[in-house]
Amino acid sequence: MADVIAPAARPANSHFSSGPCSKRPGWSLDALSDAPLGRSHRAKVGKEKLKLAIDLTREILNVPADYRIGIVPASDTGAVEMAMWSLLGERGVDMLSWESFGAGWVTDVVKQLKLADVRKFNADYGLLPDLAAVDFDRDVVFTWNGTTSGVRVPNADFIPADRKGLTICDATSAAFAQDLDFSKLDVTTFSWQKVLGGEGGHGVIILSPRAVERLTTYVPAWPLPKIFRMTSGGKLIEGIFVGETINTPSMLCVEDYIDALKWAKSIGGLEALIARADANAKVIFDFIADNDWIANLAVDDATRSNTSVCVKIVDPAVTALDVDAQAAFAKGIASTLEKQGVAFDIGAYRDAPAGLRIWAGATIETSDMEALMPWLSFAYESQKASLAKAAA
Ligand SMILES: Cc1ncc(COP(=O)(O)O)c(C=O)c1O
Numbered sequence: 001m002a003d004v005i006a007p008a009a010r011p012a013n014s015h016f017s018s019g020p021c022s023k024r025p026g027w028s029l030d031a032l033s034d035a036p037l038g039r040s041h042r043a044k045v046g047k048e049k050l051k052l053a054i055d056l057t058r059e060i061l062n063v064p065a066d067y068r069i070g071i072v073p074a075s076d077t078g079a080v081e082m083a084m085w086s087l088l089g090e091r092g093v094d095m096l097s098w099e100s101f102g103a104g105w106v107t108d109v110v111k112q113l114k115l116a117d118v119r120k121f122n123a124d125y126g127l128l129p130d131l132a133a134v135d136f137d138r139d140v141v142f143t144w145n146g147t148t149s150g151v152r153v154p155n156a157d158f159i160p161a162d163r164k165g166l167t168i169c170d171a172t173s174a175a176f177a178q179d180l181d182f183s184k185l186d187v188t189t190f191s192w193q194k195v196l197g198g199e200g201g202h203g204v205i206i207l208s209p210r211a212v213e214r215l216t217t218y219v220p221a222w223p224l225p226k227i228f229r230m231t232s233g234g235k236l237i238e239g240i241f242v243g244e245t246i247n248t249p250s251m252l253c254v255e256d257y258i259d260a261l262k263w264a265k266s267i268g269g270l271e272a273l274i275a276r277a278d279a280n281a282k283v284i285f286d287f288i289a290d291n292d293w294i295a296n297l298a299v300d301d302a303t304r305s306n307t308s309v310c311v312k313i314v315d316p317a318v319t320a321l322d323v324d325a326q327a328a329f330a331k332g333i334a335s336t337l338e339k340q341g342v343a344f345d346i347g348a349y350r351d352a353p354a355g356l357r358i359w360a361g362a363t364i365e366t367s368d369m370e371a372l373m374p375w376l377s378f379a380y381e382s383q384k385a386s387l388a389k390a391a392a
Contacts, residue, residue, distance in 0.1 A: 004381045010342050011368035011375075017345035018147055018173070018308045018359045020193040020200055024263045025365055027197070035255035041248055049254050050243030056261035057204060060269050061175060064182055068207040068241040071249060073227045076172040079189035079203030082228040083168050084108060084141065087187065087211065090218045091165060092117035093139040096129055099146035100351040101170065109141070113222065125149040125310075125353050126297045136163035145174035148349035150310030150357065154302045156184035166211055175204075176264065177277040177307045177361050186211040192253065195273065195307060196260035197363040199253040212236055264362070273362040274306075280360035281306035283369040293318075293380060297355060305360075310348065312355040313380075317387070327354035329383050336379040343372055 015022035036045045054069045063069060072079050088109065095106045095118055103122070109115050119138070121129035128151060134140055136159060145152040152174060159167055159181075166186040174180060176195035180188060188206040192198025207215070215231050227246055230237055240246060264273055285304070288294050293315035298304040313319070318329050334347035334356060348355040356376075360369065 004378060004385055006340070006378055007371075007374035009371050009374075010340075011371040013365065013368050014342050014344055016343045016359050016364065016372065018194075018349075018357055019191075021195065021197045021359050021361055022363045023197040024260055024363045026263075027259070031259040032252055032255045035252050037251060039251070041245065041251060041254075046251060047243050049251065049258065050245060050249070053254055053257050053261065054241070054243055056258065056265065060261060060264050060273075061180065061206075062182070062270060063206055066209050067182060068212060068236075070205045070207075070230070070240045071243070071245055071254075072203045072205050072240075073201075073245075073247055073249075075193065075200055075203045076170065076189055076191035077203070078227070079191070079205040080105060080168070080170050081108065082230070083187040083189065083205060083211075084113065085222070085224055085228050086220065086230055087166060087168065087214050087218070088113060088139055088141075089115055089220050089222075090214060091138055092119070092135075093141060093165075094119045094121060094134050096121045096131075096134065096140065096142035098123040098128055098151055099125055099143070099149035100349060101148060102143040102146060105141050105143070105170065126151060126299045128153065128300070128303055131158040134158070135165075136160050136167070137165055139165040139168065141168045142170070144169050144171040144180065145178060145305050145307060147173040147305075147308040148310070148352045148357070149297055150305040150308050151298045151303045152178065152305045155179070156181035159184040166208075166214060173305070173307050173361075176270065176273050178274065179270075182206070182208070192257045192260070195277070195361040195363070196257070196264060197361075198257045198260050199250070202249055202253055202257070207241075260363075276362040276364070276366070277306040277360055279366045280364045280369045281309055283366060283373060284309045284311070284358060284360060287373045287376065291377065294376070297353065307359060307361040308357055309360050310352065310355060310357045312353060315380075315384075317384070323354070329387070330354040330356060332383045332386065333376070333379040336382055337372075337375055340375065340379075342375045 097103045123129040168187040172190040175190035186208040193200045295314045297310040337343040
């Protein structure tokens with residue numbers, strides 16, 4: 001250890017977690033001072049805040065005017081599950097997964113909803129399944145950006161415009177950092193705690209007119225809890241989509257989301273957010289290109305995430321170790337950086353292959369990402385020194 005010299009510069013902000021993600025630059029609790037705390041969310045002031053959050057979401061994400069946007073309970077998970085429970089079962093469904101969150105939606109459909117006509121398209125960490133084999137006359141559920149493998153779909157070209165089924169897309173680590181083609185997405189979901197660095201607990205569901213048509217013409221065979229119900233008497237509950245939430249939201253979290261959206265708007269909207277994530281991810285991609293001990297988990301460059309960048313250690317001295325020792329090596333890097341206070345929460349997700357996951361979304365400053373890279377080398381060299389010591 002004594003030989004490995006720590007870099008002089010440190011990231012000003014060491015928050016590189018993949019969710020909740022770093023707050024926006026310059027954020028402080030003062031940003032929430034206008035929250036209508038202790039007031040009803042059904043009062044004029046509460047409803048106006050919720051409506052503003054919906055309107056700004058539409059503006060920044062370029063959501064078409066005839067798509068509904070609702071704020072729903074239980075974060076992204078709540079939004080995805082209310083979509084699947086409300087819409088699936090009318091026809092067969094193709095379930096796509098390439099990391100643990102997508103796999104979780106498959107479990108929901110097979111083991112909880114127990115749908116009879118399910119086709120599964122699963123790929124290992126680092127890869128995408130064969131998108132050309134998917135049948136869009138069936139319903140299709142997929143995750144745009146697999147947060148735990150750092151693999152994303154490059155675009156929506158694989159989805160036909162004239163599909164008969166619905167597409168249900170978990171876009172939680174893509175929204176506000178990647179271009180979502182809403183004409184190809186019937187249900188899009190995300191949570192506030194990801195790219196905009198908002199808070200957990202609240203989800204957003206975006207419905208195309210075709211999704212609304214399904215909702216109002218199809219009644220699932222299973223009971224729906226109140227927090228999943230978007231229709232009443234065969235009609236869409238329109239209030240949900242103008243801020244009359246199904247149950248009580250946190251107005252503090254709503255204020256925080258509005259603050260994040262206003263920040264997004266102030267820096268130039270979606271284009272600027274995407275550019276920031278791209279620039280941050282490029283710092284890591286360049287580092288990988290310069291260092292042969294580390295590689296992107298995403299096999300195809302076109303599918304590399306610009307938000308949840310997942311890396312593996314490919315040093316032959318490490319890959320020769322058994323699986324547990326490889327995991328310990330990667331964990332050692334993450335914990336060294338945490339102890340040094342330069343990067344928090346960058347260990348790979350618990351179900352993912354051993355490695356690191358560094359969040360590069362829009363709230364991260366590129367200068368902080370640049371400052372982190374020499375520390376990756378430092379932590380790696382430190383782990384190697386420990387390995388050598390253990391072997392001596
Ligand atoms: C792709 C994906 N889906 C779903 C979730 C769950 O999100 P939440 O905890 O906001 O419900 C996450 C969280 O990291 C995720 O990355």
